[in-house]
Amino acid sequence: MSTQTISKSSTWRGGNSPFKLSYGKLMMWIFLLSDAFTFSSLLVGYGAIRYSFPSTEISQIESLDLHFAENVQDKFANGADAHHGEHFIPALREAGVFNEIQWPSPDLVFNHFPFAHGLHLPLIFVSLMTLILILSSVTMVLGVEAGQRGDKKAVSKWMLWTIIGGFAFLSCQAWEWTNFITAGATPWANPYGPPTFAALFFLVTGFHGFHVFSGVLLNIIVYINNLRGTYEKRGHYEMVEKVGLYWHFVDLVWVFVFTFFYLI
Amino acid sequence: MSTATAHTEDHHHEETFISKYIFSMDHKMISKQFLITGIIMGVIGMAMSIAFRLQLAYPDTGFPILEWLFGSKWAPDGVLDAGYYMALVTMHGTIMVFYVLTAGLSGTFANLLLPLQCGARDMASPFMNMLSYWFFFLSSVVLLSSLFVETGPASGGWTIYPPLSALPKAMPGSGMGMTLWLVAIVLFIASSLLGGINYISTVLNMRTKGMSMTRLPLTVWALFLTAVLGLLSFPVLLGGGLLLLFDRGFGTSFYLSDIYLGSAGALEHTGGSPVLFQHLFWFLGHPEVYIIIMPALGITSEVIAVNSRKPIFGYTAMVISLLGIAFLSFIVWGHHMFITGMNPLLGAVFLVTTLIIAVPSAVKTFNYLATLWRGNIRFTNAMMFAIGLVSFFISGGLTGIFLGNATLDIQLHDTYFVVGHFHIVMGCAAIFGMLAGVYHWFPKQFGRMLNKPLGYIHFWLTFISAYLVFFPMHFMGLAGVPRRYYAFTLLPEYGVWFDVNVVMTMAAILGGIAQLIFLYNFFSSMFIGKKATQNPWEANTLEWTTPVERIHGNWPGEIPTVHRWAYDYSNPAYESDFMPQNIPDAGSKIELFETKQSLEDTKQKKAPNASFFTLVKNWFKPKTA
Numbered sequence: 001m002s003t004q005t006i007s008k009s010s011t012w013r014g015g016n017s018p019f020k021l022s023y024g025k026l027m028m029w030i031f032l033l034s035d036a037f038t039f040s041s042l043l044v045g046y047g048a049i050r051y052s053f054p055s056t057e058i059s060q061i062e063s064l065d066l067h068f069a070e071n072v073q074d075k076f077a078n079g080a081d082a083h084h085g086e087h088f089i090p091a092l093r094e095a096g097v098f099n100e101i102q103w104p105s106p107d108l109v110f111n112h113f114p115f116a117h118g119l120h121l122p123l124i125f126v127s128l129m130t131l132i133l134i135l136s137s138v139t140m141v142l143g144v145e146a147g148q149r150g151d152k153k154a155v156s157k158w159m160l161w162t163i164i165g166g167f168a169f170l171s172c173q174a175w176e177w178t179n180f181i182t183a184g185a186t187p188w189a190n191p192y193g194p195p196t197f198a199a200l201f202f203l204v205t206g207f208h209g210f211h212v213f214s215g216v217l218l219n220i221i222v223y224i225n226n227l228r229g230t231y232e233k234r235g236h237y238e239m240v241e242k243v244g245l246y247w248h249f250v251d252l253v254w255v256f257v258f259t260f261f262y263l264i
Numbered sequence: 265m266s267t268a269t270a271h272t273e274d275h276h277h278e279e280t281f282i283s284k285y286i287f288s289m290d291h292k293m294i295s296k297q298f299l300i301t302g303i304i305m306g307v308i309g310m311a312m313s314i315a316f317r318l319q320l321a322y323p324d325t326g327f328p329i330l331e332w333l334f335g336s337k338w339a340p341d342g343v344l345d346a347g348y349y350m351a352l353v354t355m356h357g358t359i360m361v362f363y364v365l366t367a368g369l370s371g372t373f374a375n376l377l378l379p380l381q382c383g384a385r386d387m388a389s390p391f392m393n394m395l396s397y398w399f400f401f402l403s404s405v406v407l408l409s410s411l412f413v414e415t416g417p418a419s420g421g422w423t424i425y426p427p428l429s430a431l432p433k434a435m436p437g438s439g440m441g442m443t444l445w446l447v448a449i450v451l452f453i454a455s456s457l458l459g460g461i462n463y464i465s466t467v468l469n470m471r472t473k474g475m476s477m478t479r480l481p482l483t484v485w486a487l488f489l490t491a492v493l494g495l496l497s498f499p500v501l502l503g504g505g506l507l508l509l510f511d512r513g514f515g516t517s518f519y520l521s522d523i524y525l526g527s528a529g530a531l532e533h534t535g536g537s538p539v540l541f542q543h544l545f546w547f548l549g550h551p552e553v554y555i556i557i558m559p560a561l562g563i564t565s566e567v568i569a570v571n572s573r574k575p576i577f578g579y580t581a582m583v584i585s586l587l588g589i590a591f592l593s594f595i596v597w598g599h600h601m602f603i604t605g606m607n608p609l610l611g612a613v614f615l616v617t618t619l620i621i622a623v624p625s626a627v628k629t630f631n632y633l634a635t636l637w638r639g640n641i642r643f644t645n646a647m648m649f650a651i652g653l654v655s656f657f658i659s660g661g662l663t664g665i666f667l668g669n670a671t672l673d674i675q676l677h678d679t680y681f682v683v684g685h686f687h688i689v690m691g692c693a694a695i696f697g698m699l700a701g702v703y704h705w706f707p708k709q710f711g712r713m714l715n716k717p718l719g720y721i722h723f724w725l726t727f728i729s730a731y732l733v734f735f736p737m738h739f740m741g742l743a744g745v746p747r748r749y750y751a752f753t754l755l756p757e758y759g760v761w762f763d764v765n766v767v768m769t770m771a772a773i774l775g776g777i778a779q780l781i782f783l784y785n786f787f788s789s790m791f792i793g794k795k796a797t798q799n800p801w802e803a804n805t806l807e808w809t810t811p812v813e814r815i816h817g818n819w820p821g822e823i824p825t826v827h828r829w830a831y832d833y834s835n836p837a838y839e840s841d842f843m844p845q846n847i848p849d850a851g852s853k854i855e856l857f858e859t860k861q862s863l864e865d866t867k868q869k870k871a872p873n874a875s876f877f878t879l880v881k882n883w884f885k886p887k888t889a
Binding site for chain 2: 024037
């Protein structure tokens, strides 16, 4: 009965994980399951509040022609580089599209694009954000795959791309928030319609953005560890896989946020 | 196991006081930390309940001790302030539900038993386990600190319904106290998440060789499913709490709409709904009830089987009923909101799902009774408390069927009937399960035995006083006495209940004294109790194969291999009436026990098959001499 130091590897010497996973990866899955419920609660709360308001009717928008935004500029004759919110919102409020009772149509709210002031580009920018995030997921997959091959260099490359993708997404979100805030939106006020719309926008996208930010931090840690050869010494790149799981999850959540908040 | 070997074990881990007792990563130490923190919180919670029971029994009498405890601000002349009465009720509920019966119960026994009964050296992540305790500790400190803020602690009830919780100016308790409450709960959720992730992965991934899911002791099953419930329901409270924090701090109106406040006039909030909070809260709140009771049920299964010297009746049925309860607990939350207002059809759905929960609960109860039936019962302290749990689970469960009815609920909602129901079924039953666990595993945790006569006194006083406090509440509730009332002096129609209130308060004080006996027993036995043997209850599960000295890594040398299920008691194939899980099957060499019969006999004589059909078959079989 000689005793040996009990290291992690000798901790467990039998039994079979029903999922054939290491406990670390299992923990990440369990955490993600739990986090999915947090996001669900926020989205369910969003749904409950959103459907207690009537939506903007299509007939209200139909009466305005498709190039409404440009017409607005003509009407106010203020030059093409005037800030969007200054004229667009008052005109639509005047037309009764934006009011305190009806939930505004997201494609009338999120229709800006950098360097394209005054143009009506519904959801183009947020689609670009979504594309960036999905592409960063693709680079993450390539990084995980490189890790499984044990290719340290390729892991570095793809992790770096993923980090850049994450930062790009966060920057886009910062631009969108700035735009929304300069138009006059706060958690308690919203020029586009009911204040709760803005509150939910800040809460849901903010909570998601916080997750993306944490994910970028994790990715940076993994990137640095990889540069220092930690995983090479360890003999496996499971850590890359674990942050990969988190990153895909954050991406998946965005798909739901995008669907429920912007598209519907 | 001599102390010499234990010494060599310890040599590999030079431990300072801090790494051994404070920032310990050893699951056994963490379980002790959880238990003792839980006991401290329990004492505070119980003291609060006695304080407000004094108010209910003697509404106009001053008690100097209350003034001494709470100061002349909250108890002028020893009479509780009405707002502070509500604060005490709120804090009592919060402390008991979250800090004692969730963290204190699950935290203690999941940490102690999951690695030991699954056959693991420690939890999957000992570091996260340590964090889990310290988040819990921090959360307890934050919650208790709210007792010392100027406006007093949260006082809108433990369910923190908006608008009282969402408007910081609604009443004194809605201010700083409410904020601290929310911060404490966020920390608590972090603790529960870290713990839950650990518990689940330990059970799934760290079991020893031979320990299949179907051989797990029922304690492990119960604690595992409890962790799953916590993992899936607490995040929803986190989401709900986040919205609430926004409403409080950032002027949003998720839960608020059209409110006029005496001090501030009409508020600008529009568009929210307080009912949304109730949905989000009870999506946690109902599973929370099962998070509380399921570990207690698991402990009871183990204690009853060990002390009846019989295999647990219907092991598979027990596991399936646990699974059923776990699943159903997520689709019944609406029964807390029958009166809030919901679509009658939805109400009917929640009614049906609620009543269905009675089925798995009844399966469990009958299985306990069938396990006890004709068992060779040893009335140890733990056994007394386990039987006490069965008693409370029956009497509290039956009133649950009343309350699950949407129609009856119109009369019973927010009366003392509800208070009586949940105190018996999840308060007393879970506390009894917890105490059964403490008495049963004290030798494992501390290496010494608890004093048995004191244990009996503790049991009987607690049992009698608990029924005396909570049983009359049902009659009060049927008569319509509302809960959360500060005093009934101005309501003469409730005058007949004054004497009953006095009796209940007396019983509550008696119950408090009984817990002092337990505290004395608990803390003194740690040092002067009789030294425990390795397997004092002659139980089968793996934790009793570890040395009494509680070494790091649990087992010196190899982890035992499991060869059988956990309930091989009184198997006629063996001479001994128990057969630990790590002993190989008959047929291979048994070193510890000699078998009475030869191998051929063993094959013919099967273990008593504890199934329902066998029971029925034997019932009709003519008795042989």
